[in-house]
Amino acid sequence: MTKQPRLALGRVQKRNLFAHVVEDLGTRIIKGDLTPDDPFPIEADLGREFGASRSVIREAVKSLAARGLIESKTRTGIRVMPPTHWNLLDPEVLSWRYGAMPPVQFYGELFEIRLMIEPQAAALAAERAQASDIAEIAEAFAEMTKVSPSSTAAIDADLRFHRAILAAGKNALLHQMGHLIAVGLYISHQTSSDSFTVFLPQHGKVLDAIRARDPQAARRTMEKLLNETREFITGHLKNGKRKARNS
Amino acid sequence: MTKQPRLALGRVQKRNLFAHVVEDLGTRIIKGDLTPDDPFPIEADLGREFGASRSVIREAVKSLAARGLIESKTRTGIRVMPPTHWNLLDPEVLSWRYGAMPPVQFYGELFEIRLMIEPQAAALAAERAQASDIAEIAEAFAEMTKVSPSSTAAIDADLRFHRAILAAGKNALLHQMGHLIAVGLYISHQTSSDSFTVFLPQHGKVLDAIRARDPQAARRTMEKLLNETREFITGHLKNGKRKARNS
DNA sequence: GCTTGTCTAATTATATGATAATTGTGGAAC
DNA sequence: GTTCCACAATTATCATATAATTAGACAAGC
Numbered sequence: 001m002t003k004q005p006r007l008a009l010g011r012v013q014k015r016n017l018f019a020h021v022v023e024d025l026g027t028r029i030i031k032g033d034l035t036p037d038d039p040f041p042i043e044a045d046l047g048r049e050f051g052a053s054r055s056v057i058r059e060a061v062k063s064l065a066a067r068g069l070i071e072s073k074t075r076t077g078i079r080v081m082p083p084t085h086w087n088l089l090d091p092e093v094l095s096w097r098y099g100a101m102p103p104v105q106f107y108g109e110l111f112e113i114r115l116m117i118e119p120q121a122a123a124l125a126a127e128r129a130q131a132s133d134i135a136e137i138a139e140a141f142a143e144m145t146k147v148s149p150s151s152t153a154a155i156d157a158d159l160r161f162h163r164a165i166l167a168a169g170k171n172a173l174l175h176q177m178g179h180l181i182a183v184g185l186y187i188s189h190q191t192s193s194d195s196f197t198v199f200l201p202q203h204g205k206v207l208d209a210i211r212a213r214d215p216q217a218a219r220r221t222m223e224k225l226l227n228e229t230r231e232f233i234t235g236h237l238k239n240g241k242r243k244a245r246n247s
Numbered sequence: 248m249t250k251q252p253r254l255a256l257g258r259v260q261k262r263n264l265f266a267h268v269v270e271d272l273g274t275r276i277i278k279g280d281l282t283p284d285d286p287f288p289i290e291a292d293l294g295r296e297f298g299a300s301r302s303v304i305r306e307a308v309k310s311l312a313a314r315g316l317i318e319s320k321t322r323t324g325i326r327v328m329p330p331t332h333w334n335l336l337d338p339e340v341l342s343w344r345y346g347a348m349p350p351v352q353f354y355g356e357l358f359e360i361r362l363m364i365e366p367q368a369a370a371l372a373a374e375r376a377q378a379s380d381i382a383e384i385a386e387a388f389a390e391m392t393k394v395s396p397s398s399t400a401a402i403d404a405d406l407r408f409h410r411a412i413l414a415a416g417k418n419a420l421l422h423q424m425g426h427l428i429a430v431g432l433y434i435s436h437q438t439s440s441d442s443f444t445v446f447l448p449q450h451g452k453v454l455d456a457i458r459a460r461d462p463q464a465a466r467r468t469m470e471k472l473l474n475e476t477r478e479f480i481t482g483h484l485k486n487g488k489r490k491a492r493n494s
Numbered sequence: 495g496c497t498t499g500t501c502t503a504a505t506t507a508t509a510t511g512a513t514a515a516t517t518g519t520g521g522a523a524c
Numbered sequence: 525g526t527t528c529c530a531c532a533a534t535t536a537t538c539a540t541a542t543a544a545t546t547a548g549a550c551a552a553g554c
Contacts, residue, residue: 016515016536018309042505053538055302058506059309062265066313066337074506074545084414088423089336090313112371113420120363167331173360173427176335180420263507263544289534300509305535321516321535499552507544515536523528 021050021060026092029069029080031100040070040078067093091179098183103191104237110184111230115223117177118162122206122222123215125168133168134211140164141207144200150193158185158196161203165210165222188229192236199229264299268307271297273339276316276327278347287317287325314340338426345430350438351484357431358477362470364424365409369453369469370462372415380415381458387411388454391447397440405432405443408450412457412469435476439483446476 015023025046028034041049046057061078064070068087072078087093098106125133140161147153162185163178188195202225209217262270272293275281288296293304308325311317315334319325334340345353372380387408394400409432410425435442449472456464 018536044505055305055539056537058302059306059536061506062306062310063313066310066339068338072506075504075547076545077505083419084422084425086423087334087337088420090334092313109418109420112418116363116367124359171356171359172330173335173356175331176333178331265507291534300507302508302510306507308535319535322518322533323516324534495554497552497554499550501550502546502548504547505545507542509542510540511538512540513536513538516534518533519531521528521530524526 017050017052017056018059018063021046021052021056022063023092023096024050025060026064026067026069027096027099029064030086030093030096034080036080036082038080040080042077069093089176089179091182094179094183098187103187104234107184107187107230107234107237110180110187111226113177113180114184115226115230117174118165118181118226119219119223121166121169121174121177122210122218124171124174125165126210126213126215126218128170129168129210133164137161137164137168137207137210141203144196144203149196150189154193154196155185155189158189158203165206168210188233191233195229195232198232199225202228264297264303265306265310268293268297268299268303269310270339270343272307273311273314273316274343274346276311277333277340277343281327283327283329285327287327289324316340336423336426338429341426341430345434350434351481354431354434354477354481354484357427357434358473360424360427361431362473362477364421365412365428365473366466366470368413368416368421368424369457369465371418371421372412373457373460373462373465375417376415376457380411384408384411384415384454384457388450391443391450396443397436401440401443402432402436405436405450412453415457435480438480442476442479445479446472449475 025034034040043054043057043061046052047054050057061070061072065072067090068081068085070078070080088097125137129137140157143157144154144161147157159178159182162181163175166175166178166181169175202221205221206218206225209221272281281287290301290304290308293299294301297304308317308319312319314337315328315332317325317327335344372384376384387404390404391401391408394404406425406429409428410422413422413425413428416422449468452468453465453472456468
């Protein structure tokens with residue numbers, strides 16, 4: 001019964017049977033142990049394997065189906081869907097995938113997207129932010145200057161900063177991308193908590209640009225922040241200097 | 248038993264009890280009929296309301312929980328999550344949301360994101376596309392020139408074109424954004440199938456740029472395509488000239 | 495050969511009725 | 525007022541049964 005490690009963004013909660021089945025099957029699918037071509041075990045067999053009743057198995061299956069990982073039909077049974085069908089932006093799927101891919105590649109993909117989203121989000125924030133939005137960004141930044149760089153509070157403050165900018169963009173879909181960022185920050189801090197202190201001033205510049213209602217500057221400073229962070233972390237990852245991952 | 252209309256991207260399939268409960272509760276939550284503050288009905292009551300067994304209700308709840316709409320805990324019961332927690336990029340959630348928002352606003356949000364993603368995706372495609380990727384894009388474009396502009400085949404070909412470009416960007420997260428585009432195209436065609444013929448040549452220019460391995464041109468042409476489409480459709484939406492939506 | 499219909503068995507879909515585990519709440523005790 | 529505890533409400537899990545669906549095999553007809 002291989003207990004897979006998972007990306008613990010928050011506190012690792014005590015898991016129930018349902019959550020265990022979901023995670024175990026989810027990671028197996030993402031890792032490619034179960035493919036669209038393989039026959040998927042039938043519910044009864046899964047129940048035996050996990051020592052769970054059919055109800056639990058079925059609920060787990062529905063949960064995975066909602067994430068686009070599998071599909072379940074009468075008589076046909078359960079089928080793994082092709083990877084293009086997976087909801088990769090789902091936080092759980094994202095974390096499973098993080099555990100199953102080479103960190104450098106995962107981080108590369110992630111930052112490519114962040115670079116598409118966040119600079120423009122910062123520009124929108126500079127245009128649309130209300131006073132309360134700017135206060136929230138400023139507060140998060142103030143928090144960042146206070147916390148210990150290696151603490152989880154550092155991740156929280158950093159995340160809050162980036163999320164507040166997305167929120168200030170006044171676009172719900174944009175705000176949603178916060179999940180991506182959360183994972184990105186987690187990896188960054190996991191890899192090197194130095195990045196936190198190194199790039200603190202650059203965060204301040206982004207805040208200043210938004211405060212000054214300067215979309216162009218906001219876009220530029222955010223882009224610079226992301227590019228530099230990416231290089232910094234990617235360098236560490238490639239040098240194998242990252243902290244051991246719990247696997 | 249109000250049968251909610253739904254965004255029928257593909258064929259409207261005959262639905263089972265589970266799917267009905269999921270959709271009904273999902274739309275109620277998105278529309279704000281059920282809020283985080285309201286007490287959520289308990290499983291037993293939901294069962295009575297829908298004429299379904301507790302198993303079905305529980306499976307539906309798990310499905311909605313996987314999409315971040317609700318959370319269910321022992322003794323506490325089921326709780327609607329705040330909107331920031333919803334997985335808006337989930338295709339179902341996206342379609343429910345489409346049915347619950349003013350089309351102009353929905354379309355605006357959608358295109359703001361598409362404009363962040365697709366121009367850069369086109370640029371990446373110009374850099375990274377393999378011969379087979381370009382063939383796929385070209386094929387989709389050829390298909391677009393053949394089909395009747397008002398047919399669903401037109402939407403399919405259009406979607407295939409945009410998806411192929413995302414795929415050529417060689418970034419799984421990017422590819423995932425295809426869901427957004429699918430909905431966007433659906434709305435465009437629903438609103439005015441004229442847009443299809445009007446912007447066909449611009450699609451060709453994007454293809455040419457990718458073929459020529461010219462990232463800058465790819466970015467520019469895609470940006471132009473999206474901007475013009477947005478203006479075209481938004482104009483129609485605001486003038487109330489859109490085809491009646493089935494509600 | 496090819497299609498079209500029909501039967502059968504496998505698998506999920508749904509129902510029912512238990513028991514277990516968790517935890518918010520109110521009240522007792524201090 | 526605070527702490528602690530028992531109770532009750534609700535989901536979590538289990539076990540078992542029946543219904544609905546349909547892939548696949550096989551037969552019939554053209």
